[in-house]
Amino acid sequence: MAVVAVLYQIVTAEKQTNNNITTSVISKQMSDKSITVALAGNPNAGKTTLFNKLTGARQHVGNYPGITVDHKEGYFNHDGREIVITDLPGTYSLTAYSVEEIVSRDFLTTQRPDVVINIVDASNLERNLYLTTQFLEMGVPLVIALNMMDVAKDRGIEIKFAKLAELLGIPVVPIIARSGKGTDELIRQAIRIADSDKKWIPRDISYGEDLDEVLMEIIAAIEKASFLTERYHARFTAIKYLEHDDQMLTKGQEADQELARQLEQTVGTISDHLLKTMDVYPEAIIADHRYGFIKSIIRQGVMTHKFDTDRLYTSDKIDKVLTNRLLGPLVMLGILFGLYQFTFSWSELPVAWMEGLFSWLGAIVETTLPDGMLKSMVISGVIDGVGGVLGFVPLIMFMFFGIAILEDSGYLARVAFMMDRVFRMFGLHGSSVMPFIVSGGIAGGCAVPGVMATRTLRSPKERMATLLTVPFMNCGAKVPVLVLLIGAFFADHKALYMFLFTMLAWLVALFAAKFLRMTVLKGEATPFVMELPPYRFPTLRGLIIHTWERTWQYIKKAGTVILGISILLWALMTFPGLPQSEQDTFNAARNTITNSYSEAVQREVMDFNDNTDVLSEKALELKNRLKEIEQEESGLTLRNSVAGRIGSFFEPVSVYAGFDWKTNIAMLGGFAAKEVIISTLGTVYSMGDIDVDDADSLGKRLVKDPSWNSVVAVSALIFIMFYAPCFVTVVCIAKEASWKWAFFSMAFNTTFAFFASVLVFQIGNLLG
Amino acid sequence: MTLKELNKKCSCFARKLQKGSISEKCRIHHGPLSESCQAGKIKICKVTGDRKLCARMASLGVLPGEEAELICPQKGSQCLLKIHGGTLSLDQTTSNNIIVQSV
Numbered sequence: 001m002a003v004v005a006v007l008y009q010i011v012t013a014e015k016q017t018n019n020n021i022t023t024s025v026i027s028k029q030m031s032d033k034s035i036t037v038a039l040a041g042n043p044n045a046g047k048t049t050l051f052n053k054l055t056g057a058r059q060h061v062g063n064y065p066g067i068t069v070d071h072k073e074g075y076f077n078h079d080g081r082e083i084v085i086t087d088l089p090g091t092y093s094l095t096a097y098s099v100e101e102i103v104s105r106d107f108l109t110t111q112r113p114d115v116v117i118n119i120v121d122a123s124n125l126e127r128n129l130y131l132t133t134q135f136l137e138m139g140v141p142l143v144i145a146l147n148m149m150d151v152a153k154d155r156g157i158e159i160k161f162a163k164l165a166e167l168l169g170i171p172v173v174p175i176i177a178r179s180g181k182g183t184d185e186l187i188r189q190a191i192r193i194a195d196s197d198k199k200w201i202p203r204d205i206s207y208g209e210d211l212d213e214v215l216m217e218i219i220a221a222i223e224k225a226s227f228l229t230e231r232y233h234a235r236f237t238a239i240k241y242l243e244h245d246d247q248m249l250t251k252g253q254e255a256d257q258e259l260a261r262q263l264e265q266t267v268g269t270i271s272d273h274l275l276k277t278m279d280v281y282p283e284a285i286i287a288d289h290r291y292g293f294i295k296s297i298i299r300q301g302v303m304t305h306k307f308d309t310d311r312l313y314t315s316d317k318i319d320k321v322l323t324n325r326l327l328g329p330l331v332m333l334g335i336l337f338g339l340y341q342f343t344f345s346w347s348e349l350p351v352a353w354m355e356g357l358f359s360w361l362g363a364i365v366e367t368t369l370p371d372g373m374l375k376s377m378v379i380s381g382v383i384d385g386v387g388g389v390l391g392f393v394p395l396i397m398f399m400f401f402g403i404a405i406l407e408d409s410g411y412l413a414r415v416a417f418m419m420d421r422v423f424r425m426f427g428l429h430g431s432s433v434m435p436f437i438v439s440g441g442i443a444g445g446c447a448v449p450g451v452m453a454t455r456t457l458r459s460p461k462e463r464m465a466t467l468l469t470v471p472f473m474n475c476g477a478k479v480p481v482l483v484l485l486i487g488a489f490f491a492d493h494k495a496l497y498m499f500l501f502t503m504l505a506w507l508v509a510l511f512a513a514k515f516l517r518m519t520v521l522k523g524e525a526t527p528f529v530m531e532l533p534p535y536r537f538p539t540l541r542g543l544i545i546h547t548w549e550r551t552w553q554y555i556k557k558a559g560t561v562i563l564g565i566s567i568l569l570w571a572l573m574t575f576p577g578l579p580q581s582e583q584d585t586f587n588a589a590r591n592t593i594t595n596s597y598s599e600a601v602q603r604e605v606m607d608f609n610d611n612t613d614v615l616s617e618k619a620l621e622l623k624n625r626l627k628e629i630e631q632e633e634s635g636l637t638l639r640n641s642v643a644g645r646i647g648s649f650f651e652p653v654s655v656y657a658g659f660d661w662k663t664n665i666a667m668l669g670g671f672a673a674k675e676v677i678i679s680t681l682g683t684v685y686s687m688g689d690i691d692v693d694d695a696d697s698l699g700k701r702l703v704k705d706p707s708w709n710s711v712v713a714v715s716a717l718i719f720i721m722f723y724a725p726c727f728v729t730v731v732c733i734a735k736e737a738s739w740k741w742a743f744f745s746m747a748f749n750t751t752f753a754f755f756a757s758v759l760v761f762q763i764g765n766l767l768g
Numbered sequence: 769m770t771l772k773e774l775n776k777k778c779s780c781f782a783r784k785l786q787k788g789s790i791s792e793k794c795r796i797h798h799g800p801l802s803e804s805c806q807a808g809k810i811k812i813c814k815v816t817g818d819r820k821l822c823a824r825m826a827s828l829g830v831l832p833g834e835e836a837e838l839i840c841p842q843k844g845s846q847c848l849l850k851i852h853g854g855t856l857s858l859d860q861t862t863s864n865n866i867i868v869q870s871v
Contacts (some may be wrong), residue, residue, distance in 0.1 A: 044787070064840050092828060093827040095823070095827065097824055123853070124852075124853040124854050127852040137808040243823065244819065244823070280822075281822055281823065283826055283827075284815070286826075289833060291831065316837075316850060319839055319848060320839060416857075417846065417848070420859055424860075432857065525861065527858075528857070528861075529856065529858055531828070532856070
């Protein structure tokens with residue numbers, strides 16, 4: 001079910017990027033009286049916080065510009081009215097510079113919501129009103145939500161919202177989205193505007209004599225030919241032509257080639273004239289006049305500063321230190337290492353409790369269920385498989401909590417800024433940091449949202465390079481595997497090794513990106529321009545919600561996909577079983593051994609109770625000899641099973657990397673989901689060891705196994721970190737790029753991982 | 769000594785240190801933003817580069833004649849620019865194309 005849900009999300013997301021945003025089932029079910037509201041604004045203005053506050057939806061709120069890539073829909077009731085609200089991606093303008101801007105603009109023009117709530121950051125009014133002017137030019141029914149009034153007050157900024165409303169001619173409602181203050185009034189105003197049933201009337205802003213004249217000429221031509229007027233107002237289309245908006249030019253070409261050519265010629269003439277006389281393009285003049293319009297409003301007593309306007313805010317002062325060329329990277333490394341220490345040292349005890357819980361469950365099943373297939377499936381398939389994955393929930397929770405602090409405080413955006421210099425050297429973009437971090441750059445993410453987060457990158461080649469290399473990061477699914485192997489073979493320096501393997505993941509991903517950018521993805525670099533959000537104290541509620549959301553995803557995955565795969569793998573490892581002739585041989589051997597002891601000893605072994613009885617020397621000897629036979633039989637059954645045959649098939653090749661057929665089974669299972677590696681190892685190494693009380697933890701079992709040592713562990717870690725992404729990620733890559741790139745990703749990653757593992761294993765063996 | 773007085777004295781000392789360590793060339797700067805090596809107020813003279821970059825900069829308020837505050841000059845590399853109440857991070861390619869003069 002979880003896989004279906006993920007695939008559904010991918011398909012839905014794809015539909016959205018293709019600008020075919022369809023009204024959701026929810027809105028179809030709504031009555032005619034329902035109101036459709038769009039929530040729009042700059043990144044980090046608080047849209048998602050307000051959306052959560054109004055709908056109660058559990059959606060992630062990040063402090064990174066453009067985290068809301070897709071539009072999200074929710075609904076709620078207000079005074080008996082049903083309201084369907086859409087959270088649009090954060091944008092600075094409505095010109096097609098990025099995917100977010102295209103998505104927002106197309107939503108407004110195709111869906112035509114009853115009202116648009118433009119959320120404006122009161123502490124950064126001038127920049128935020130730039131988008132407002134474009135909504136006014138578009139003519140959408142608008143209400144301004146003046147958010148973060150508390151932050152503005154702290155900065156000594158006083159805003160006369162009534163005056164602003166009067167000058168703009170639209171309602172302005174002061175709110176604090178974090179606390180919900182003012183949201184009731186906001187919704188009342190939104191309903192009032194929606195009910196007023198006004199037509200979309202665009203606001204005329206003058207762009208100077210030269211442009212206004214051309215604008216009138218274009219508008220006349222558009223109106224005469226009804227050119228694109230079914231979706232856009234003539235003035236809006238004319239402005240977009242002047243701004244040289246790629247998407248609008250293409251639409252124009254599709255609608256009327258001849259008129260589009262004429263309009264482009266007219267715009268070309270004025271562009272040449274402006275370049276010659278003023279050395280600027282029309283879009284710069286348009287932007288200048290929009291900012292002029294905003295200033296003319298603000299200077300009419302809308303905003304007053306209590307303090308000196310030139311003073312730097314605390315956030316800027318912190319940036320002087322935290323983004324310093326020398327200090328910045330040192331602080332960043334310190335913070336990331338601190339995150340590891342926090343995660344691994346604090347989670348140790350709860351992880352031990354979880355292990356204890358599953359051991360206890362195993363013991364209960366062991367004593368309750370009769371011997372047979374069901375008992376074997378429950379212990380080897382379910383408890384060892386799912387338990388192994390769920391045991392890491394506390395660790396994952398601590399990791400996500402740490403990441404949420406970095407995200408919500410605004411520090412993660414600074415990491416992107418600092419890393420841009422490094423990323424550029426590898427043919428990537430500073431904005432690639434977010435997909436890398438989401439995928440597990442700070443171990444614990446997931447490649448699926450990481451691949452989706454690459455949509456914020458505007459350059460197709462940098463996007464593709466990021467998309468193909470994010471699966472190299474240590475996602476939340478790989479972390480338990482890393483923790484298991486590092487804990488078992490390098491127990492004394494767990495945090496250090498974990499940190500080193502994370503650094504290795506970064507290095508490999510970056511060099512792989514460089515390789516791709518030099519070969520299959522050659523091309524020019526795209527500029528890195530991003531607005532940094534101010535530093536904010538994260539709210540405990542926000543941190544808890546973000547941590548729980550991600551942890552719950554992990555738990556759900558363990559309870560659905562991994563449970564299914566564990567049982568499937570158990571079946572693959574159990575069937576077809578040994579041929580009857582071999583079973584008879586083992587039974588005969590068992591009978592021979594048993595009959596060689598006296599009846600009293602046989603009875604002692606049969607009646608043996610683990611908790612109360614102590615065996616005599618002879619009985620203990622018989623028990624151990626029978627156990628040896630049982631293990632030999634289980635081993636042979638496993639080798640004869642479907643999974644064993646697959647593992648054995650690959651063994652002649654995998655042996656160069658130090659993997660035997662048992663490890664091969666786990667690696668195959670890992671393609672379904674990386675967590676499955678643990679559950680499969682758990683199942684493989686417990687097949688001959690059904691007696692739970694005698695069983696060591698998986699880590700100890702691996703250390704004791706003759707086919708494992710620290711060199712094999714490092715080789716396995718490297719293979720696990722870098723081989724083919726899990727199948728959900730592969731599907732996601734296919735949806736975001738194409739199946740060709742998805743198959744390329746699987747082949748490229750697996751080939752690289754195998755050769756790297758062989759190299760490590762062979763060198764490790766040579767060095768002894 | 770109150771905390772305010774101490775802060776004032778420290779700021780004064782820091783300013784003196786800064787003045788001593790920064791060359792005359794740096795203080796009166798006219799050229800690409802990427803070559804600015806002193807934090808402080810600047811005036812944007814011109815935005816060059818391709819059409820898309822100019823348009824993007826314009827929409828973010830980086831326009832000729834606008835005053836801004838350079839927060840983190842990292843000569844020859846990226847920088848942080850405070851303009852229209854927001855803080856923009858710009859890479860070297862972009863800041864090479866923004867011609868500024870110190871105010």
